[in-house]
Amino acid sequence: MPSRRKVTLNDIADACGVSRATVSLVLRESPLVHPDTRQRVKDEMRRQGYVYNRAAAGLRTRTASSVALVINDLSNPFFAEFAAGVDEALAAAGYVTLLGSSGESSERQQAVLSSLVEHHPAAIILSPAEVSDVARIARAIGPSTPLLVFNRHLTGEAPPDFSYAFLGLDNRAGARQATEHLLQLGHRRIAFFGGHQDSSSCRERRLGYQDAMLAHDIRPEPQWIIECAPTRLEAAAQTGALFIRDPAPTAAVCYNDAVALGLTLGLTRRGRHPGHDFALTGFDNIPEAAVGTPPLTTLDADPRERGRQAATLALEHARNPSADHAPVIAPVQLIERASTCPPP
């Protein structure tokens, strides 16, 4: 039967006939303690199976050893990769990751934040649920825990004593690159397909699309901008909207990969051949993008690297909470694949 009683510094000190101050010094590799004593103490620790209590130490030194990470959707590979990157960088810096997931529910997000903040993390990294009001979030976490927001902007007005750092993707430049690529291939009637008006990333991507079009002296027609929920099924269902007026677009910049895959399906059902008689691009570079038919031209944001970056920024913010941290916008890279062809 394994002994379940936890062994403490006191147990080691008693067994060695020294004070627990000495044991503590051994723990932190202090040069003050005599080599013989050190060895005796270390042996005893091994023998009794001592394990350090970081929470108790943190209480005494008033230092945090954790960082909280709240993710809107872990089953989305983009955010899973992001989480892996955060965890990797935090571990390397000696912090442990407190995980929470909101499942895109702002109620759950409130509950999760309130619970995590009670563990007094050095900082909170939040990839927010779709609608995330900054005032509610401020109420949940209070003014004294540094916050880094990833990917989506919070909505509403921030209370006076509340501020946060931000890491986002260069949505505008990404969509501009994708549109530019289609223009280079010879397309002129290019749609912007999918996403919701009220999502900040969607607005930014549309701006990038417009930038590229206007740079080529093309004014996008209103019927080329097609709104739909950013899911595969909704996109497939909305495919028809591309073809209600002649001449129809010959290409589409899609809000993201899920939408692009749904559009691929919708086009195929109508007897079209995406990558041969219609060109389209995605955004995110999810794993399915590479193996679809056709493989999807898309924009890669390197989510794992974004995770490492978020961890670094959050820790900086924790060290220097009074500095005014400007938003950081990470670049995004075009991956050319077979879904982008010249116009028929």
Place this chain on the structure above:
Amino acid sequence: MPSRRKVTLNDIADACGVSRATVSLVLRESPLVHPDTRQRVKDEMRRQGYVYNRAAAGLRTRTASSVALVINDLSNPFFAEFAAGVDEALAAAGYVTLLGSSGESSERQQAVLSSLVEHHPAAIILSPAEVSDVARIARAIGPSTPLLVFNRHLTGEAPPDFSYAFLGLDNRAGARQATEHLLQLGHRRIAFFGGHQDSSSCRERRLGYQDAMLAHDIRPEPQWIIECAPTRLEAAAQTGALFIRDPAPTAAVCYNDAVALGLTLGLTRRGRHPGHDFALTGFDNIPEAAVGTPPLTTLDADPRERGRQAATLALEHARNPSADHAPVIAPVQLIERASTCPPP
């Protein structure tokens, strides 16, 4: 400028002119304290933005408020879903999740476990890296933290004072179902494709394949058992091994979905038409399985539900560490899709 100093029970007690014992009682909703006092205290907490320090409370009461979760590969959607399920159930039970990821490296796994155990979690849930020696793991976490292992068995001999609970998938029954399905369709020459001999899940799946074959009085030929690393690329490269001898198999039970998708690619490259002139099955039901060409018949293990189950088992184990917990084997469900056709 936000006030960064943390407010404590003492601050509230002083401001209200009561002792901190009283404030503590208010916190835990004790009926002992007078309603007026309670209200005064609560108002003051709101005013000062008090946030509870769970670590300090846990230290005093010797109770853990966290459970550690160590994942071998977060970028695999199967494990990401599992992690989401674990987190969901732990949060519901009032625990916070300490996340660690090993990236399939047993070195990183050791480091991560050693770090997490210092936070004295109520239990550890480990989805182990491919090679995970039980003796090393025992050394990292010591005998007093309950351990639940998910999905893969640990290798080697457990030290005398060390034991762990186990949650796995019914690999054998799953592979048997897949093989049975192919047999029903009329196949007789069925290969078992991919996976490594030394992986416990691969051995179990092969046994299920053999069960079904023998139940139909078919002795699998040695050249029908094809070993390869469980990745898409390796599987594609090994496709030729199916056809070195006549008559070649007309169907394959693949070790998992990644292997099945690789084999699909390999077959297509050779001019075959999987789902028309060759039948194959996967295992895991990853998102790509549903959208491939053809969509893949596979086995679903409901990883999110497995995560919830793991959390429940781990907490039971924590409450009653001396009980001898028998391994729990979760069922797996066949999803029929277009990749399984009758023999040509």
Place this chain on the structure above:
DNA sequence: CTGAAAGCGCTTACAG
């Protein structure tokens, strides 16, 4: 080189 003492933020009998 080592020990006695105080304290991190909380809880819990025990008095009153």
Place this chain on the structure above:
DNA sequence: CTGAAAGCGCTTACAG
């Protein structure tokens, strides 16, 4: 109904 006291496991000046 409320307060004084002790203690969870650790660290850190301060003496010696």
